[in-house]
Amino acid sequence: MDLTGFLAQMLNGLAEASSLFLVAAGLSLIFGVTRIVNFAHGSLYMLGVYVAYSLVERIGGSALGFWFGLIAASLIVGAVGAAIEIVLLRRIYRAPELFQLLATFALVLIINDAALWIWGAEDLLGRRAPGMTGAIDLFGRQYPVYNLALIVIGPIVLGLLWLLLTRTRWGTLVRAATQDREMLGALGVNQAWLFTGVFALGAMLAGLGGAVQLPREPASLGLDLRVIGDAFVVVVVGGMGSIPGAYVAALIIAELKALCVGLGTVTLLGISISFPKLTLVVEFVFMALVLVFRPWGLFGKPQGASRNSAPLEAPLRAASKSFKLMAVVVFAALAVLPLLSPWLPYATVLTQDILVAVLFAISLHFIMGPAGMHSFGHAAYFGLGAYGAALLLKSASMPMPLALALAPMVAGAGALIFGWFCVRLSGVYLAMLTLAFSQIVWSVVYQWDDFTGGSNGIVGVWPAEWLSGTPYYYLSLALVGLSIIVLRRVLFSPFGYALRAGRDSPLRADAIGIDVKRIQWIGFVIAGLFAGLAGSLFVFSKGSISPDAMAVGKSVDGLVMVLLGGIQTLVGPIVGAASFSLLQDYIIRSTEYWRALFGGVILLLVLVFPQGIAGFCRELGERWQARKGSNGNGASLATSKEAS
Structure with a gap:
């Protein structure tokens, strides 16, 4: 590409940076004050595009009508954000971060189906901005005038935010809330309305970021998840809660992508490198x-990355005799299930999927619960x-049983490499680094057409003939059951106690001689091995594999499974995975708007059963035992229990 074309790409990067900054600034502002990782922020961006489309189609014939439509769309989205904060988020501010994430993910599902119901499934291309439909001559090339307008919008909004946060009393309160919310409340400031105002402002910025993109890209239902990944990257790179950091990070990332497009395909030492393909992974x-060398971001504060101990949780308890008996009964029922296939033909297929989901969920729970490491990229x-498994079978021509046995080692090797970096971080920074590594792996698989099949994936991956059908079901049942037993034994071993000690109090664990990072690194690898086993069982049950199996949505599914069941109990991920799979299967078949219904179920569980399904059942059992004990032993025993 010549110099003028390269400069045009750099200007495109500046235009893209402005829109990306608007979304990321709102997300950073919300997190800085409320400490909520708002997974639904991309949905607010998507709403901005759709609402702007509707308004501009009605009143956007003139330049004044067009820009009024964009601003009105952002204000409407801001009002939606305020309603979300008042109705939902106020109820969960004191809940664990992961449950807040689960609630905002439920909002993603609800808002997506609401957009489907109102605007339909077709992409909607908005009209061009009146007065800015042409192009100017730039070094002999035609460059869109509207892109120049976008380049100016970003710095203008940055300046207005700076004035709002540094020159107004409200801005002073917002900055104080980012430093010490409890002290602000002690001074008599109404935190509830402050949080509502911040969330509304953040939502308005997201809506504006979507609205200004209307002439450049169509409104579509996939914008929410596509944008939220980019926004998280910008916020983390710039520093959580830093508005200038978000702008600088947006500039860097947008220009890196533009640079990749501008370089095109380059041949070095006989190797052809297509830089445009790197746009999926470069950010x-x-x-x-950045997270490896400066965990708190470019403009963040070092204390944001310090290792804080997780909230203390009740110690794990060995299974009772009644629980072991129930587990044997469930296992026996699953073993008998194929015999009922003439009457329940679909049950075996669904149970096979549930078994894979259970193994994936318990591997994620292993590092989230006992280890206290939150992963967004499992x-x-x-x-x-x-x-x-697929490549060992197809490319290396290995026998299917050997490919199934060796495939988890591939996942373990990936966890060994990535885990070495991840265990050095904590909290949101750890979660975002796991997301980054996951997206890197996904982009490599997605673009390496010659080896992985690219977006088409790999097909024809079936079990050996003697293992197909019912025998493969029994193999999966045996492996999943054995994995549950092994992971449970590990958690009650000295290693498991050391893992939980590092979660509850890393400083004390260090003081008594436990190498916390090494223990967590080993735990990370163990979780990766069992997740890899789940993946290998999955590919042989379906006969094919595609990059969707390692996309962000799959990691989110794992988080939902663990949190639905309850992160404080070992049986939680099993219950959560089974419930998630059954609910998803039933709801998908029952209505077109299954996402909204499923999101509503998740919200109900978060609000009513914040400890998860298994945690709620355990709490009910403990209450029943306490009531039974008080009835049998008299009022004095009840009084002593209450006192304790």
Whole structure:
């Protein structure tokens, strides 16, 4: 590409940076004050595009009507954000971060189906901005005038935010809330309305970021998840809660992508490198590098990355005799299920899917619960196991049983490499680094057409003939059951106690001689191995594999499974995975708007059963035992229990 074309790409990067900054600034502002990782922020961006489309189609014939439509759309989205904060988020501010994430993910599902119901499934291309439909001559090339307008919008909004946060009393309160919310409340400030105002402003910025993109891209239902990944990257790279950091990070990431497009295909030492393909991965590589060397971001504060101990949880308890008996009964029922296939033909297929989901969920719970490490990218190891099995079978021509046995080692190797970097971080920074590594793996698999099949994936991956059908079901049942027993034994071993000690109090664990990072690294690898086993079982049950198996949505599914069941109990991920799979299967078949219904079920569980399904059942059992004990032993025993 010549110099003028390269400069045009750099200007495109500046235009893209402005829109990306608007979304990321709102997300950063919300997190800085409320400490909520708002997964639904991309949905607010998507709403901005759709609402702007409707308004501009009605009143956008003139330049004044067009820009009024964009601003009105952002204000409407801001009002929607305020309603979300008042109705839902106020109820969960004191809940664990992961449950807040689960609630905002439920909003993603609800808002997506609401958009489907109102605007339909077709992409909607908005009209061009009146007065800015042409192009100017730039170094002998035609460059769109509207892109120049976008380049100006970003710095203008940055300046207005700076004035709002530094020159007004409200801005002073917002900055104080980012430093010490409890002290602000002690001074008599109404935190509830402050949080509502911040959330509304953040939502308005997201809506504006979507609205200004109307002439450049169509409104579509896939914008929410596509944008939220980019926004998270910008916020983490710039520094959580830093508005200037979000602008600088947006500039860097947008220009890196533009640079890749501008370089085109380059041949070095006889190797042809297509830089445009790197646009899918370059931002996550950059984020990973920033988090490894400066965990708190470019403009963040060092204390944001310090290792804080997780909230203390009740100690794990060995299974009772009644629980073991119930587990044997469930296992026996699953073993008998294929015999009922003439009457329940679909039950075996669904149970096979549930078994894979259970294994994936318990591997994620292993590092989230006992280890206290939150992962947003656990699907990477599921996908590595699946692709490892498929490639060992198809490319290396290995026998199917050997490919199934070796595939988890591929996932374990990935966890060994990525885990070395991840265990050095904590909290949101750890979660975002796992997401970065997951996206890197996904982009490599997606673009390596010659080896992985690219977006088409790999097909024809079936079990050996003697293992097909019912025998493969029994193999899956045996492996999943054995994995549950092994992971449970590990957690009650000295290693498991050391893992939980590092979660509850890393400083004390260090003081008594436990190498916390090494223990967590080993735990990370163990979780990756079992996730890889789940992936290898999955690919042989379906006969094919595609990059979707390791996309962000798969990692989110794992989080939902663990949190639905309850992260404080070992049986939680099993219950959560089974409930998630059954609910999803039933709801998908029952209505077109299954996402909204499923999101509503998740919200109900978060609000009513914040401890998860298994946790709620355990709490009911403990209450029943306490009531039974008080009835049998008299009022004095009840009084002593209450006192304790």
